[in-house]
Amino acid sequence: MAPLKALFRDMLRNRRIEEEIARRYADQEMRCPVHLSIGQEAISAGVCLALEPTDQVVSTHRAHAHYLSKGGDLNRMLAEFHGKATGCCGGRGGSMHIFDHDVGMLLSLPIVASGIPIAVGAALAMRQTNTNGVAVAFVGDAAVEEGVFHEAANFAALRSLPIIFVCENNLFSVYTRLDDRQPDLPLQRLGAAHGIHAETADGNDASLVYNIMQNAVARARAGAGPSFLVFDTYRWLEHCGPNYDNDIGYRSPEEFEAWKLRDPLAILSEQMKASGQWDEGEAERQRAAIDAEIDAAFRFALESPLPQPGEMAVYA
Amino acid sequence: MAPLKALFRDMLRNRRIEEEIARRYADQEMRCPVHLSIGQEAISAGVCLALEPTDQVVSTHRAHAHYLSKGGDLNRMLAEFHGKATGCCGGRGGSMHIFDHDVGMLLSLPIVASGIPIAVGAALAMRQTNTNGVAVAFVGDAAVEEGVFHEAANFAALRSLPIIFVCENNLFSVYTRLDDRQPDLPLQRLGAAHGIHAETADGNDASLVYNIMQNAVARARAGAGPSFLVFDTYRWLEHCGPNYDNDIGYRSPEEFEAWKLRDPLAILSEQMKASGQWDEGEAERQRAAIDAEIDAAFRFALESPLPQPGEMAVYA
Amino acid sequence: MPDTALPETRIISAASAILEATEQCLAADPRVYLMGEGVADPKGIFGTTLGLVERWGRDRVIEMPVAENGLTGVAIGSALMGQRPLMVHQRVDFALLALEQLLNNAAKTFFVSNGAHRVPLTVRMIIGRGWGQGPEHSQALEPIFAHVPGLKVVMPATPYDAKGMLIAAVDDDNPVIILEHRWIHYATGHVPAERYTVPLSGPQRVREGDDVTIVATSYNVLEAIEAADAMASCGIGAELFDLRVIRPLDIQPILDSVKRTGRLIIVDTGAKMYGIGAEIAARATEACFGHLRAAPRRLGLPDYPTPSSRGLIGTFYPNSSRLIETVGEIIPEAAERLIPALATVAEHRATVPVDIPHPAFRGPF
């Protein structure tokens, strides 16, 4: 059974954090690109809550929600966006490089698909060292167009590695639609072609994501090999940055509105109501606590010092 | 109906040429790597005889048979292997770079899979210029492991380009078996995953190869898009060089013998006999003519001058 | 951004100049087509391809899958068949995936084919900088392309050259890599409306002077102009070359200048170590040994990746101040006289944050 309350808290927190990043972006204190996940929160929640802290996630340019759901530190993340010494990469990476090995966020990388073989390598290492861990590669619907996805998937399948490819299909690569980039076929075919267990599901339904992921994790831990999970979803804001951009003409307002009706938070709260797990007062208290946490984290980031050049070693 | 006599002549000629290359290799006059196709002749024959001279082929390190079947000039090929100024690349390329635009051998490239997108680009150009041509990419069973195969296949499928991927599955990449490199699944899945028409057939049966190819060519010319054709076959000699190498332990003598029994020349001559098209005397005369041609071509190569350094322009 | 405008000219930005060049290339030759991630999207590669798909259609303006290596090969294959692809990467960094195709098939095919084949391919690659881009959206990597025989490698600095060299590249029968700095997009200057070419043949002298020769590429030319002008008002004459073409390298005008000034400074857009400047310094030393009054000096990026934070970026890039300081080091007797020049450029720099190309820039990319 999916832990609805935990999923809801995670998603609400991510939603509020991203909204606050968007709101404050105009302050020009976060001086780096930001790729927000508003509308896609069910996937990071369902995926990461099915993992152990020692399992390793490799993410992309759109990494905030992955990091937070995986147990990431909000202070360190916001400090990184502010270019501060207290950031998870000391300000060196910015929003597209969120590394935090301690919580199992191995890397997030701005080069599309570059992290996919890294995650497979993490899975190989887990196998080689007989830990019972699982690695996850988050990929977009465009990342699977890069050849390196196929190279990594083939090797993962060949060696039955404990890796799960989570494909967040938000239909777009920047402003280019899926059907301008690939023939009209279900994305899961691209995993299946390598003999990988492949499934597609509604990526706005967090409990569904969680259940599918739990199954994939169990398979991986049992040595049954990789999975390729396609979760259909939609990004509400622009590709990069804090704004809505339905006006610029790459997608219709109708499409956007239809997806917005399928708000993952609304879907989950309905499920909670239906199963008697919804408590209005608790939700209110949760939201207030989250807002206080966010406020404190921004204060932390703003008050933290900028890093100083000093010694810039490139070797360990 | 497949033109059995033409196929036979082409295969016999290629067989004799490669045998002669192998025999003379020890003379140390062909001072470059050679990757022979003995045992695989049915594929180049069946594929290239289904093409027009203006159709373009892009080949690999194992290019001799492709070039010759496509109408290549034996003199220019052997001169190239001998490093002579009269070679098809003036001695600059050696055996792994056989370029001859005049006969539709656009490029052959020694980097595995590097030619695949080149062929797709040729197909794109044909489409853009409204010629009714077809492009062919020869690929090995290993080339499809390179990500660039998938990148090229996806684009070809997306734009329904007139390209045929011909996969010569000889079970090996150098000395590494297919099952050490890929999960145990039919190779054609890798084309099918991109929505490409995909078939697998006996690559030692030239008339079958021809018929399948003819169908694929017709599809491509009609605008019905790419095909991915897998032809199972076997390389008789070592990966690179003139020798048999069943003694070094990467494949069993039984496997080799079983494939040798399936000699493409024998299969085709049986078909010719069965359909009353075999003429022993003609075959003898053919062989003699071919041997005379080969002899003359080696003489041409040996007698041709080496190129002189002089001006070595890199720009047109 | 220094403005290279003259009176009575047509002043547009380099971004507009690039768009105009592309439009004119598409109009002039049906073999030309444009391909890249984002060429047909509403942002149009920082505005440099806006409106083209509406005008020329999806077969001339090809929005591509995210597959740089494969599509580079496709472009090369089509070029071998006589087409003239113009490919765009929003960052040089993305082209790292396509180097096998570029350094082998694009660069070598004319040579290997013994002259039978041409690869008339142009690839624009944009060098990122600022707004916290970080280490993998800001690499210049000029030497990677310039080291390999067969490519032409150009780095325009001005709107005039950005247009004229792009058209010349598309006209060229050889593969041309254009390393186009994101910050020159904002530079404005005179650009004729008609179709014209700037030959891909070598450096251009943009300032005259007798005391030191300075060679810069791309955006650093703008920094160097600022430095040269500030130094000129202190009586120090810097002869400034916009290198423009990294390969083939026409070094002669630079050598002639160094023979006169006896001093040379090269400013690299990319990393200093094993950078472009090393070749130029080595060549100048070889050819002008007896004329040199000081060893050639190089500026460039230090020996670590680009950090994202503005706290770390201030010392990362060479700029007009460091250039003036370096002149002071190799002409010690001028050091004191250069103090007002340093003050002038520092004052100007203080008006714009260190991490943005233009005062109006507000992110997000």
Added chain:
Amino acid sequence: MPDTALPETRIISAASAILEATEQCLAADPRVYLMGEGVADPKGIFGTTLGLVERWGRDRVIEMPVAENGLTGVAIGSALMGQRPLMVHQRVDFALLALEQLLNNAAKTFFVSNGAHRVPLTVRMIIGRGWGQGPEHSQALEPIFAHVPGLKVVMPATPYDAKGMLIAAVDDDNPVIILEHRWIHYATGHVPAERYTVPLSGPQRVREGDDVTIVATSYNVLEAIEAADAMASCGIGAELFDLRVIRPLDIQPILDSVKRTGRLIIVDTGAKMYGIGAEIAARATEACFGHLRAAPRRLGLPDYPTPSSRGLIGTFYPNSSRLIETVGEIIPEAAERLIPALATVAEHRATVPVDIPHPAFRGPF
């Protein structure tokens, strides 16, 4: 091939030394594993991995699909988790496909992670030469790797170093690229049987002399030894450095030598233009300006791809003769005295065809 043997030593080839190093690395540390196309096949990467899969099994000696980019990423990912992958490419050229992984994820992760991550990856890449390899099986491309901060780049020349530097690379917590010349595989020399390391820290002086400083890498060190010894017998003293480590570059011993000799020649394994030698020449000029008696000179590959034909290859590679001629050019008063040296090396060269590494070589690769 010059033989660096001393009496009473254990003489083996560099290929055997590399095999021995790999065996000892696998034995010493369970985190070490070997991966590459052909590492487990009957030819075992020119004999350098022979027998290892039988001994260490398919999980420590991983035969990989033909997918250089993906598997490089896999190796890096495992290294981030604490493993110590040793990857092999049979040609440098094949690694062109993997540059995004190498130049970004391997090179930058220690820096970007603010020191939290290490990438203890070693990649052997073999530089092809001879037997008609042609343009895409013979590239050295050292500057591509050496230009990017974060990689270590080494080029062993002797069997002793080939073993000791490989072990040091595998022990190193950083990504190390070993550019291993196919022709040094045949070189023989003293190699201790035990596990030892050669620090990845810089050049080694292999000949002493006062007239000219010569810096060479990899196989060219063997050519330069031949040249230096021939010149010594004519009374011209060449101080020869085997550069060994391209990045990080410890230039100090070279500078000290140049200050003494006043003359410098660098021999590049790869292309001369924008090559390794340019950086060394530029650095030496900067540091030794007052001491230089002539401008530093560079030898390297010319400005076109490697042709296959033996008719074209004779003038392609630098060799001991061209090195001696260059010494004659920068020490004009010595030119006449060097004539016997030229004769000696020419005579030796005439005993082996221009396109093979060793008299016993018969092809096919």
